[in-house]
Amino acid sequence: MAHLLNDRDLSFFLYELLDTEALLERERYAEHSREIFDATLQTARQLAEKYFAPHSAKGDANEPQFDGTTLTLIPETRVAWDAFADAGFLGAHWDADDGGLQMPEVVLRSAMAYFFAANVATASYPMLTIGAANLIRTFGDAAQKKRYLPAMRDGRCAGTMALTEPGQGSALGDIRTSAEPQADGTYRVRGQKMFISGGDQTITANIVHMVLARIKGAPSGVRGISLFIVPKFLVGEDGSPEQRNDVALAGLLHKMGWRNTTSTVLSFGERGGAVGYLLGEPNRGLAYMFQLMNEARIGVGLMAAAIAGRGYALSLEYARERPQGRLPSCRDPESPQVKLVEHADIRRLLLAQKAIAEGGLALCLIASALFEDQQTHPDAARRAEASLLLDVLTPVVKSWPSKYGCQANEMAIQVLGGSGYIREYPLEQLYRDQRLNPIHEGTEGIQAQDLLGRKVVLAGGAGYRAFREAVAVAVTAAGAHPELAALADAVAAGQENLDACTRDLTALLESQPDRALANATLYLDAFGRIVASWVWLRVACAACRGLAAEPAAADTAYYRGKVQAARYWIEWELPVTASQFALLRATNAVALDMRDAWF
Ligand SMILES: Cc1cc2nc3c(=O)[nH]c(=O)nc-3n(C[C@H](O)[C@H](O)[C@H](O)COP(=O)(O)OP(=O)(O)OC[C@H]3O[C@@H](n4cnc5c(N)ncnc54)[C@H](O)[C@@H]3O)c2cc1C
Numbered sequence: 001m002a003h004l005l006n007d008r009d010l011s012f013f014l015y016e017l018l019d020t021e022a023l024l025e026r027e028r029y030a031e032h033s034r035e036i037f038d039a040t041l042q043t044a045r046q047l048a049e050k051y052f053a054p055h056s057a058k059g060d061a062n063e064p065q066f067d068g069t070t071l072t073l074i075p076e077t078r079v080a081w082d083a084f085a086d087a088g089f090l091g092a093h094w095d096a097d098d099g100g101l102q103m104p105e106v107v108l109r110s111a112m113a114y115f116f117a118a119n120v121a122t123a124s125y126p127m128l129t130i131g132a133a134n135l136i137r138t139f140g141d142a143a144q145k146k147r148y149l150p151a152m153r154d155g156r157c158a159g160t161m162a163l164t165e166p167g168q169g170s171a172l173g174d175i176r177t178s179a180e181p182q183a184d185g186t187y188r189v190r191g192q193k194m195f196i197s198g199g200d201q202t203i204t205a206n207i208v209h210m211v212l213a214r215i216k217g218a219p220s221g222v223r224g225i226s227l228f229i230v231p232k233f234l235v236g237e238d239g240s241p242e243q244r245n246d247v248a249l250a251g252l253l254h255k256m257g258w259r260n261t262t263s264t265v266l267s268f269g270e271r272g273g274a275v276g277y278l279l280g281e282p283n284r285g286l287a288y289m290f291q292l293m294n295e296a297r298i299g300v301g302l303m304a305a306a307i308a309g310r311g312y313a314l315s316l317e318y319a320r321e322r323p324q325g326r327l328p329s330c331r332d333p334e335s336p337q338v339k340l341v342e343h344a345d346i347r348r349l350l351l352a353q354k355a356i357a358e359g360g361l362a363l364c365l366i367a368s369a370l371f372e373d374q375q376t377h378p379d380a381a382r383r384a385e386a387s388l389l390l391d392v393l394t395p396v397v398k399s400w401p402s403k404y405g406c407q408a409n410e411m412a413i414q415v416l417g418g419s420g421y422i423r424e425y426p427l428e429q430l431y432r433d434q435r436l437n438p439i440h441e442g443t444e445g446i447q448a449q450d451l452l453g454r455k456v457v458l459a460g461g462a463g464y465r466a467f468r469e470a471v472a473v474a475v476t477a478a479g480a481h482p483e484l485a486a487l488a489d490a491v492a493a494g495q496e497n498l499d500a501c502t503r504d505l506t507a508l509l510e511s512q513p514d515r516a517l518a519n520a521t522l523y524l525d526a527f528g529r530i531v532a533s534w535v536w537l538r539v540a541c542a543a544c545r546g547l548a549a550e551p552a553a554a555d556t557a558y559y560r561g562k563v564q565a566a567r568y569w570i571e572w573e574l575p576v577t578a579s580q581f582a583l584l585r586a587t588n589a590v591a592l593d594m595r596d597a598w599f
Contacts, residue, residue: 004053005117009361040107049114054076055076071202073262128158133159161292163212172212187213190274200266206232211229211268212227212228215283218282232245250266256435300441311411314430315420315427323338324337349411354568355565363401392464392466396451399528409434413427471491474488475491478540487567504585515589530577537570540566543560
């Protein structure tokens with residue numbers, strides 16, 4: 001049976017591509033060891049295999065039901081949640097003093113990849129809870145932390161992020177949910193939220209909703225949004241649920257994929273007002289929420305890479321087993337059929353999936369390592385540098401694996417032919433699950449506007465320069481391996497084209513923002529292709545280092561596979577940027593100039 005995730009990939013990325021063992025020199029991780037990191041990954045794999053993967057298809061076929069009074073979910077969801085919580089994963093990143101395991105972010109993200117590959121819908125409940133708890137850990141006061149965090153760590157209480165409303169999605173500045181201050185310091189929250197994942201469920205005794213709302217009289221737009229803790233049940237000082245709050249499940253939404261995650265419409269305050277507690281300062285809610293959104297954006301990239309990886313593993317397994325046809329050079333109709341994997345076109349489909357899935361995973365782990373450096377690197381300058389680079393990369397980390405993950409899952413179906421299209425095989429479910437990733441946590445179009453309109457010009461372009469520097473370092477390192485010289489030259493040339501295009505478009509941003517941003521999604525795609533080329537060049541370098549040690553046959557094949565995937569991406573996919581940059585530098589206005597009446 002195909003693996004959920006290639007264990008060798010995780011150890012290669014953690015210890016040969018990234019220097020994760022160096023984290024052990026940091027004070028926060030001094031008590032840990034590589035054995036502990038590896039045991040954490042092994043536990044994640046075992047739990048994912050035992051409690052998450054087996055009900056992925058069942059959760060898809062039996063989506064949550066709500067009859068107006070009672071909500072039902074398949075019982076395996078709760079068993080999986082309990083196993084996840086009991087193993088300590090909900091608080092694994094937290095400090096030991098707070099009851100956590102004090103694990104590095106990059107190790108935890110690697111562990112999460114197993115759960116996402118096994119069953120992304122069930123794994124969403126813990127992912128959202130970890131993010132919501134992190135908001136309270138960072139911005140909550142002592143009483144709020146005491147009240148909510150222990151229950152969110154040990155699995156009695158889950159968390160959600162409640163931003164979207166029926167009337168607004170991408171435009172968060174238009175949020176209408178209101179919050180009215182009360183004499184006792186609490187607020188009464190009123191309004192409706194839509195698409196809230198895990199907004200109600202039958203897994204935990206309580207749910208903490210992290211709700212964006214506007215305090216009465218606050219400025220309009222994004223500057224007037226605050227963040228509130230609104231629990232389903234009001235809790236006592238020790239966090240135990242007491243009285244029901246005025247938050248009601250108005251209905252469930254029925255989705256294409258990701259079905260075992262409840263997608264809810266929530267009504268706040270239909271019976272007078274839901275009790276809400278302000279987190280941090282008024283009107284800073286969106287800035288706070290960006291912490292969770294940035295975390296979730298790396299999480300979405302990781303989900304996309306994991307789902308693409310699962311499709312790749314399953315289609316590779318099928319291609320190695322199914323005999324079909326003969327090679328063009330074979331003229332003997334009596335000769336045995338070859339396995340699908342022998343056909344060059346099937347190899348192309350598999351190689352492209354490998355480049356996307358493994359490249360996406362490597363990119364997300366690089367981003368997680370940057371997050372780690374941003375938080376715990378002992379050198380302040382390195383912390384700042386990691387922060388700048390992560391900032392500019394985040395839209396790509398979210399959107400490149402999501403967009404290309406859809407293509408990878410489509411190719412996985414193609415490898416199976418007719419069997420890929422039928423529900424007896426899991427490929428079509430993976431494809432449906434994957435399709436959410438370019439939509440939630442900021443659509444692809446919104447990530448594109450963020451990248452070109454904000455991130456590349458932020459701090460005078462410092463983040464962009466940090467990326468250029470990182471590419472230059474990878475190109476120089478690749479120069480040490482003659483086999484990679486042509487790939488390094490191609491990446492360097494691609495980066496120069498990106499520089500020129502970025503200069504042109506950012507110059508136009510001030511005077512003609514509509515025109516400059518009209519093709520932002522094309523820019524994001526071209527930028528993403530360069531980022532993926534940078535990642536693959538680094539991976540190929542690490543593989544060449546491995547090959548130089550003349551390893552055993554299995555490892556030699558493993559490293560050769562990495563170099564070949566790097567060649568695929570840089571020789572086949574990077575050159576596409578030439579025509580993209582030509583359109584972008586000409587500030588092609590064909591879409592901008594189109595008129596509604598002409599459609
Ligand atoms: C399964 C699922 C789970 C979700 N979970 C959550 C959750 O837990 N919490 C939560 O708060 N939300 C959640 N969402 C909501 C999700 O974040 C939104 O659907 C998303 O942000 C897009 O908003 P929208 O659906 O209103 O689309 P719209 O904002 O109406 O966008 C529609 C299209 O227009 C484009 N567009 C919009 N504005 C612009 C612009 N200014 N410039 C160019 N193009 C633009 C978009 O890119 C998109 O292609 C979830 C959604 C789904 C489907």
